[in-house]
Amino acid sequence: MWTELAAIANNSLVASSPLVIIGDFNQILTAEEHFSLQSYELPVRGMTEFHECLEGNNLSDMDFRGTFFSWLNRRPEDPILRKLDRALCNDKWREVYPVAVTVFEAPGDSDHSPAIVSFS
Secondary structure (H helix, E strand, C coil): CHHHHHHHHCCHHHHCCCCEEEEECCCCCCHHHEEECCCCCCCHHHHHHHHHHHHHCCCEECCEEECCCCEECCCCCCCEEECCEEEEECHHHHHHCCCCEEEECCCCCCCECCEEEECC
């Protein structure tokens, strides 16, 4: 997935345009993006690869509000919460849409939080 993300971000038509990519990346970036009552081994290799992909392709999280953890496993006996869903953007996006923010709402019936991009 990181190779495909890099190909999109570096495409000559896209690289100089505002770019936002929203979705479930199924990967956390930092230990703070994982919460559980029981001890779990963090996917350090995956975290490093994701971080390198974002850094190498000039992508970062859009400013966001609402719930921090965007996914939960819905197991009361062993709850796990993670920030898996994101709105990533490039510098050109920030320049063209400086007040844009992503709002992550409560999950509702899904195990993921809906993400809504607001421009004002």
